[in-house]
């Protein structure tokens with residue numbers, strides 16, 4: 001445990017990627033294989049069932065410290081992180097610190113709490129709180145509460161593993177994907193076993209950066225393939241050993257949410273892996289992302305849902321053909337194979353259209369009209385590009401259309417969590433309607449640290465009322481809110497729901513009377529369709 | 530009421546005198562020389578003798594300053610006053626006010642742990658205690674300073690071995706000298722930024738013992754400054770002055786460093802939890818030791834802290850002041 005706690009602390013205290021890689025490499029080489037496996041699982045964000053609720057933890061720490069529950073709750077709200085809050089509250093420096101168990105042992109003990117009574121759970125937790133140091137209590141709480149976020153990206157883990165065990169990075173990336181379970185496997189099996197044993201395993205996705213240069217700098221138009229960028233879920237369809245698996249880009253197995261794709265067994269050759277977009281396509285019309293979300297939210301999909309919200313796959317690329325990994329082939333060759341295997345006139349699967357263009361100006365016009373196709377912009381891919389791992393610059397670019405935007409008035413503010421605890425960073429905005437301001441969306445981020453401080457000071461000086469952590473403020477500040485999509489919604493007071501709302505800029509030049517109206521917003525919906 | 534909260538500051542009507550006012554008044558008693566407590570424009574200032582030089586440095590040579598020693602009684606319009614050590618920074622005082630048998634104490638900023646350079650906090654019996662509560666939440670529990678300084682020295686030694694400078698950000702009056710006094714036996718040379726050196730100079734002139742430090746200026750041979758300790762104010766972060774001292778690691782010494790989020794937000798390599806304010810236990814024990822019935826909380830988590838005090842049996846209210854630190858932002862931990 002101590003070794004892992006030290007690792008966490010050191011990772012937390014450096015901003016340098018190289019230093020993080022070195023720390024992790026040293027850990028992988030010196031910790032036990034079991035602990036290393038857990039370290040990987042925790043840091044890449046594998047989630048486990050919580051055996052204990054946050055409320056229970058707060059109650060027990062209130063009990064232990066003789067503090068009222070509301071005070072523990074206030075502390076949690078201000079510190080932002082429950083594990084950290086409890087570490088500061090529960091730590092006592094008079095007890096003996098003598099828990100010498102390793103990470104693996106503690107995790108197994110925590111997992112076995114699942115079937116215990118609340119009293120047993122409490123006794124277990126309190127025993128640990130008494131015997132651990134403050135840093136250890138923090139990590140222990142994190143293990144219990146099931147969420148583990150550190151400033152370590154998967155890329156860093158992969159690099160560290162690659163150096164430590166002398167395995168190629170993209171091979172490790174592939175091995176870490178998929179639904180391996182640290183309770184059921186071990187480090188050797190994960191890293192060194194033959195990968196074909198696990199038929200469900202997807203390839204790491206190749207992700208594009210947003211286009212940053214002038215189009216002309218990309219060179220010849222004939223070197224580039226342009227496609228629409230669809231607003232669905234990026235996914236992989238895997239057909240191996242007579243079985244279909246569907247993976248989302250978030251590395252979640254979503255086969256059961258889309259049972260219709262089972263039929264693809266009849267239409268695709270075995271030993272195929274496709275990259276594409278899962279969308280809802282009804283009578284040849286692409287429905288908005290909201291409809292897709294309804295499908296994702298359901299564990300069991302009924303026939304009725306499938307009829308109302310039929311899913312389809314728009315294939316962008318082929319990664320495995322005749323059971324061979326073909327990611328190193330140039331895109332033009334992969335595209336030829338793809339065109340050959342995608343059946344025509346099939347409702348379930350479609351080939352992503354190649355856009356014909358001869359000049360960059362022509363493409364620009366197409367890009368600007370892409371919303372009429374319900375696309376969110378274009379993708380540009382170099383014809384010679386291989387299918388790479390992760391987000392890489394150069395060969396692939398995404399070229400999104402400008403988002404919608406509207407000027408709105410700040411009406412409520414809430415304190416942030418974690419990095420921004422103590423600052424008012426979460427805002428709610430309103431638009432004019434019949435002479436009143438009507439709340440219509442929340443929006444985060446998009447402001448600089450300086451601006452956040454400024455808004456924070458404004459909120460403190462202009463609070464009208466406090467509702468728990470939320471404050472209503474004098475309407476005075478105007479912000480431009482950008483968003484990607486918009487739809488009618490019964491659940492929202494304003495009657496509309498936005499997709500990806502964010503603050504584009506602070507309109508210090510505008511007074512609240514110049515903010516937009518709800519009608520202005522609703523007009524955008526009709527443009528959308 | 531013996532003391533009132535007005536829009537100019539804490540006011541004693543019988544004596545016609547203000548304590549730490551934030552607007553221009555005739556007569557001001559100043560708890561300590563931090564800029565949010567000692568403001569410009571008063572006709573007459575009264576403070577502890579050790580605050581005088583800094584007060585002149587900050588507010589001008591021409592201001593009219595009268596000084597007192599700790600525990601030296603004086604009267605204004607029949608109201609009895611005296612200053613008592615607050616342990617916050619050099620010269621910091623609690624103000625005791627007595628009239629017709631009723632005693633109020635204004636804590637100013639204080640801490641209960643002795644830091645080795647300020648006179649140690651002294652509990653003063655009173656009926657009403659006006660307390661700060663910058664860190665008035667039970668998550669704020671300081672470790673003994675010796676443990677923190679040991680950790681700091683280990684960090685410095687590691688950087689020294691890596692030939693990397695250790696830049697420690699600390700507030701110019703108080704925190705900086707506290708660090709200097711506690712680490713100088715373990716390091717060969719201590720370098721300072723101009724803002725820190727100015728304060729050191731003034732304190733040395735007024736006969737406060739501060740270990741020798743070396744100012745970094747245009748004439749300094751930067752090649753020699755490798756693997757050294759540099760004390761700088763937080764405002765020096767991301768300045769060209771600091772960039773010349775690369776390679777370095779940064780640390781911030783502040784009570785706010787308790788929370789990981791606060792450290793991340795400041796983009797600092799290392800946080801040392803050292804504060805010149807009382808922690809949760811310090812606040813609670815200080816209040817208990819005054820034997821008071823009424824507490825007025827200012828300066829910090831006033832609402833939460835006074836609610837807590839009411840729950841454990843005090844008459845307690847929260848009052849708004851213009852002392853900083855309420856924004857809970859590290860850059861404002863002037864206090």
Ligand SMILES: [Zn+2]
Pocket residue numbers: 561563566617638863864
């Ligand atoms: Zn102060």
Ligand SMILES: [Zn+2]
Pocket residue numbers: 563565566638828852853854863864
């Ligand atoms: Zn203060």
